[in-house]
Amino acid sequence: MSIFITGVAGFIGVNLAEVLLARDERVAGFDNFCRGSKANLAALLAHPRFSFAELDLDDLAAYRSALEELHRREPITEVWHLAANSDIPAGIADEQVDLRDTFMTTFNTLVLMRELGIGTLAFASSSAVYGDFGQLRLTEEHGPLEPISNYGAMKLASEAMISAALESHLGRALVFRFPNVIGVPATHGVIQDFIRKLKATPHRLEVLGNGTQQKSYLHVDELIEAMLLIRDRDPGKLCCYNVGADDEGITVRFIAETVRDRVAPAAEICYGEGNRGWVGDVPKFVYSIDKLKALGWRPRLGSAEAVRRAVEQIFEQESR
Amino acid sequence: MSIFITGVAGFIGVNLAEVLLARDERVAGFDNFCRGSKANLAALLAHPRFSFAELDLDDLAAYRSALEELHRREPITEVWHLAANSDIPAGIADEQVDLRDTFMTTFNTLVLMRELGIGTLAFASSSAVYGDFGQLRLTEEHGPLEPISNYGAMKLASEAMISAALESHLGRALVFRFPNVIGVPATHGVIQDFIRKLKATPHRLEVLGNGTQQKSYLHVDELIEAMLLIRDRDPGKLCCYNVGADDEGITVRFIAETVRDRVAPAAEICYGEGNRGWVGDVPKFVYSIDKLKALGWRPRLGSAEAVRRAVEQIFEQESR
Numbered sequence: 001m002s003i004f005i006t007g008v009a010g011f012i013g014v015n016l017a018e019v020l021l022a023r024d025e026r027v028a029g030f031d032n033f034c035r036g037s038k039a040n041l042a043a044l045l046a047h048p049r050f051s052f053a054e055l056d057l058d059d060l061a062a063y064r065s066a067l068e069e070l071h072r073r074e075p076i077t078e079v080w081h082l083a084a085n086s087d088i089p090a091g092i093a094d095e096q097v098d099l100r101d102t103f104m105t106t107f108n109t110l111v112l113m114r115e116l117g118i119g120t121l122a123f124a125s126s127s128a129v130y131g132d133f134g135q136l137r138l139t140e141e142h143g144p145l146e147p148i149s150n151y152g153a154m155k156l157a158s159e160a161m162i163s164a165a166l167e168s169h170l171g172r173a174l175v176f177r178f179p180n181v182i183g184v185p186a187t188h189g190v191i192q193d194f195i196r197k198l199k200a201t202p203h204r205l206e207v208l209g210n211g212t213q214q215k216s217y218l219h220v221d222e223l224i225e226a227m228l229l230i231r232d233r234d235p236g237k238l239c240c241y242n243v244g245a246d247d248e249g250i251t252v253r254f255i256a257e258t259v260r261d262r263v264a265p266a267a268e269i270c271y272g273e274g275n276r277g278w279v280g281d282v283p284k285f286v287y288s289i290d291k292l293k294a295l296g297w298r299p300r301l302g303s304a305e306a307v308r309r310a311v312e313q314i315f316e317q318e319s320r
Numbered sequence: 321m322s323i324f325i326t327g328v329a330g331f332i333g334v335n336l337a338e339v340l341l342a343r344d345e346r347v348a349g350f351d352n353f354c355r356g357s358k359a360n361l362a363a364l365l366a367h368p369r370f371s372f373a374e375l376d377l378d379d380l381a382a383y384r385s386a387l388e389e390l391h392r393r394e395p396i397t398e399v400w401h402l403a404a405n406s407d408i409p410a411g412i413a414d415e416q417v418d419l420r421d422t423f424m425t426t427f428n429t430l431v432l433m434r435e436l437g438i439g440t441l442a443f444a445s446s447s448a449v450y451g452d453f454g455q456l457r458l459t460e461e462h463g464p465l466e467p468i469s470n471y472g473a474m475k476l477a478s479e480a481m482i483s484a485a486l487e488s489h490l491g492r493a494l495v496f497r498f499p500n501v502i503g504v505p506a507t508h509g510v511i512q513d514f515i516r517k518l519k520a521t522p523h524r525l526e527v528l529g530n531g532t533q534q535k536s537y538l539h540v541d542e543l544i545e546a547m548l549l550i551r552d553r554d555p556g557k558l559c560c561y562n563v564g565a566d567d568e569g570i571t572v573r574f575i576a577e578t579v580r581d582r583v584a585p586a587a588e589i590c591y592g593e594g595n596r597g598w599v600g601d602v603p604k605f606v607y608s609i610d611k612l613k614a615l616g617w618r619p620r621l622g623s624a625e626a627v628r629r630a631v632e633q634i635f636e637q638e639s640r
Contacts, residue, residue, distance in 0.1 A: 092484075092488055095427070095430070095431060095434075095481075099427060103477075107415070107419060110415070111415060114415075129480075131483065140463075140464060141463045141464055142463045143460075143461050143462045143463025143464070143465065144460060144461055144463070144560065145463065145465065145480070145483075146483040146558065147480050147483050147484050148483065148484055148486075148487035149484055149487065150481070150484050152480070152484060153477075153480035153481045153483060153484040154477075154480075154481075156476070156477070156480040157423075157473075157474075157476070157477030157480050157481070160449075160465070160467050160472070160473035160474075160476040160477050160480075161470070161473045161474075161477070163451065163465075163466045163467050163468065163473060164412075164467050164468055164469055164470050164472060164473040166468075167468035167469065168412055238466065240464065
């Protein structure tokens with residue numbers, strides 16, 4: 001029996017696989033190294049209960065034959081579908097990116113789960129499904145859903161397909177709507193960007209936008225803990241949860257200053273204009289995690305503490 | 321200047337094109353005759369302000385070259401995207417059907433609108449985006465959205481892409497969530513099914529399910545009137561409206577009896593079991609059209625009257 005992870009070489013995939021192995025599970029994963037990396041997998045590949053194949057999930061025939069073989073060898077009890085584009089601006093510049101990497105990977109995963117009779121899917125969705133509602137506190141029941149990026153649109157489209165699959169063949173679905181998740185191995189994101197910029201030009205840090213964008217941040221360790229707890233405690237057929245910090249978030253300015261203080265305390269921070277870093281960036285949102293808290297869990301770190309810890313970890317990663 | 325309609329040879333496309341031509345517009349349309357038919361277009365093709373090309377919207381290169389040429393000849397001011405799969409059970413049996421005909425047609429239409437700089441999109445969405453919420457009165461702000469068919473999922477996925485496109489290139493979007501729409505030229509649907517069955521076996525009408533499924537029905541003439549009124553009266557950037565009858569709907573039993581009385585009064589009606597006709601069929605829903613009524617419009621026909629009129633019209637169509 002094994003748990004199968006798509007996008008296993010990505011930031012969240014590596015962390016999830018480590019935790020599952022530590023809980024004595026058998027774990028198998030695919031990745032095309034498009035955003036994940038072979039280096040991220042080094043420790044996992046040495047583990048006797050971990051197996052891996054390099055594979056493009058867009059190629060349904062190759063995906064089918066590899067998954068069939070895996071399922072024959074060690075029956076898959078649940079699928080964690082994490083593979084997706086994670087670069088929102090790239091998906092706005094070219095709509096094919098999120099079609100292929102965010103949407104079709106979900107479509108193909110659902111086709112193969114139907115064919116192989118695998119009943120449980122856990123899906124990495126996103127706060128980006130909501131859109132820009134300013135100060136409104138967003139619960140899982142919020143409507144309308146008006147994503148402002150192709151990434152958000154294709155995550156919502158994936159949720160819609162999963163909902164339909166529950167009516168025909170899928171037994172159970174866990175849908176986790178993530179906020180920004182931080183930690184290591186960092187593959188992208190604002191903290192890594194700022195650290196790299198400051199290492200290149202230690203006297204000056206240029207920030208997109210005026211620094212007032214405010215978001216909540218969750219450390220990846222807490223994300224994994226929350227997802228597994230939801231899986232184990234909510235017996236529902238469709239379990240959709242906001243997963244995030246229990247606060248209103250922190251500003252880009254706070255992140256810039258935290259990175260500056262750690263990496264190059266004398267550097268000047270130069271802000272741009274407007275409160276959006278790029279088209280498709282939601283400037284501020286407030287996220288309700290009441291449903292998750294009702295299960296008896298809350299994050300121990302606030303957004304600020306999660307950022308401080310991640311800055312330490314990513315700085316160390318970037319200094320190796 | 322012209323208005324461009326995808327799926328123009330389908331049931332709603334033909335009716336929309338006729339009304340627009342009667343309002344002195346220039347109309348162009350594409351269809352692949354997958355569900356629409358050449359016969360439906362006969363009257364339109366004789367009109368000097370109507371132009372048509374047989375085309376598969378899934379073929380982006382062909383779609384691009386035909387639309388570019390059309391736009392050069394007569395600049396397109398708005399796109400009415402009606403092309404979609406309309407056979408919900410077919411889309412559940414094979415998930416490729418709604419991927420190709422409902423989702424990718426929207427994706428490709430948005431790509432070309434961006435490339436050609438066409439600013440306004442009207443989209444035929446569906447009550448199927450909501451899912452099965454029993455007696456709950458569904459408004460446009462309802463959440464969560466939990467479609468139970470691939471058709472509903474791909475309509476919701478299309479709405480999501482349109483929402484994202486508004487943030488990057490699209491100027492304005494009209495999203496119409498239809499209930500069941502009836503009238504002629506009928507291409508599918510319960511009334512046509514019952515009429516054909518009774519013509520084949522005039523003594524007996526077999527009905528899927530127990531006949532208690534309840535839905536509201538809108539006549540196509542009123543649908544077109546409502547959509548054009550929304551376009552003209554709501555100046556919003558994203559205008560999403562439920563369009564439907566102003567009642568709680570009528571049962572399948574009522575439709576069966578109306579058809580029987582018209583076609584073969586002596587026939588026996590035999591019901592099946594359960595309150596769903598097929599997987600993905602929502603047994604009963606209640607639809608709020610308060611937002612539409614606030615614009616000053618309401619349907620003149622109730623669901624029952626719309627069914628009676630459509631039974632007359634489709635019986636005549638099927639007797640030709």
